[in-house]
C-alpha cells in the first residue's frame with residue numbers, strides 16, 4: 171500500500187514533536203538529549219541544504235520558461251501587458267493585506283526564542299541607515315547573471331530571468347533550441363524536487379525534534395495563532411478582495427464565478443500545485459465561464475508560474491512572524507523590502523507543492539532574518555499550502571476574466 175506524501179509528512183511532524191517532547195522531558199543536559207539534538211540538527215540541516223541546492227535552477231528555469239511560453243501568442247501584446255499589470259496589482263494588494271494582518275495580530279511577539287539568539291546578534295551588526303539599505307537593495311537587483319547564479323542571489327536571478335524570457339519571446343523562432351533546453355532543465359529541476367520531497371518527512375521530523383527539544387512550549391501557541399492569521403487573511407483575499415476586483419471590472423457576480431471555478435479550486439486545494447491544476451483551470455475557464463481560448467491559453471500557464479497572490483501574502487506575513495519570534499523590529503523600509511521580495515520570489519516560485527516554503531528562505535535573508543526559522547514554518551506548510559494554492563489559482567481565473575474584459 172502506498173502512503174501519501176501528505177500523510178507521511180504529517181506523521182513525521184507528529185513523531186518529531188513527540189520525540190522532541192520526550193527529549194525535553196529528560197532535561198536539556200542529559201547526554202541522550204544532547205546527542206539527539208545534535209544528530210537531528212545535522213539531518214535537518216542536510217534537508218534544508220538540499221532545498222537550497224535546487225532553488226536556483228528551479229527559479230531561473232521556471233521564470234524563463236513561464237515568460238517565454240508567451241511566444242505562441244505574440245500577436246496579442248495587450249493581453250500580456252494587461253496580465254502582467256493585473257498580476258502585479260493583485261499581488262501588491264495581497265502582500266499589503268498579509269503584512270498588515272501580521273502587524274495587527276502580531277503572532278510570535280514577546281517569545282524571544284533561544285534558537286535565534288545568534289541571529290539577532292547578526293541582524294544587529296547588519297543594520298544600516300535606511301537610505302543606504304535601500305540603495306544597496308536596489309543595487310543588488312542587477313547583477314552579472316553568472317555571479318547571481320553562483321551566489322544564489324535569487325532576486326537578481328528573477329530580474330535576469332525576466333529579461334531573458336522576454337528576449338526569447340521577442341526573438342521568436344530563432345531561439346527555439348535554447349527554449350527547449352531551458353524547458354528540459356525546468357522539468358529536471360522539478361524531478362529533483364520530487365526526490366527531495368521523498369525525504370521531507372524525515373527532514374521535518376529532524377527539524378522538529380531539534381526545535382521542540384530546545385524550545386519552550388509557548389512557541390506552539392504562537393504557531394497556532396500564526397496559522398489562524400494566515401488562513402484568515404488568505405481566505406479574506408480569496409472570498410472578498412478578488413471577487414470585488416472581478417465584480418468591479420467585469421460585473422460578474424461571485425456566485426457565477428465560484429460555480430464555474432469550483433472544480434479548479436478544489437483540485438488546487440487537494441494538489442497544492444497550480445501547475446498540476448492547470449488542465450482543470452483551463453477547462454473551468456473555457457467551458458464553464460466561456461473565456462476565449464486564446465486568452466486562457468495565455469493567462470493560465472503564465473499565471474500558474476508567475477501570479478501567486480496566496481504565496482505572496484504568506485511570505486510577507488511569515489517574515490514578520492519570524493521577526494517577532496526573534497524579537498527583531500523591522501523598520502518601515504525593511505518591511506517594504508519584505509513586501510517587494512515576497513512579490514518577487516512568488517513570481518519566481520513554480521506552481522508546485524511547498525515552492526513558497528523554498529523561496530521563503532530568500533525573503534528571510536533579504537532583511538537578515540535567520541533562514542533556520544523555516545524549521546518552524548515547515549511543519550505547518552502543507553496545511554497552509556492548500557489554501558494559498560487555491561487562492562493562487564483563483565487569482566489566475568479572475569485574471570482571465572479581467573483580461574478578457576479589458577482587452578476586448
Ligand code: ASP
Pocket residue numbers: 442443444445478480481519520521522523524525526527555558559562563
Ligand atoms: N503550492 C503553490 C502553488 O502551486 C506555490 C506555493 O508553494 O506557494 O501555487
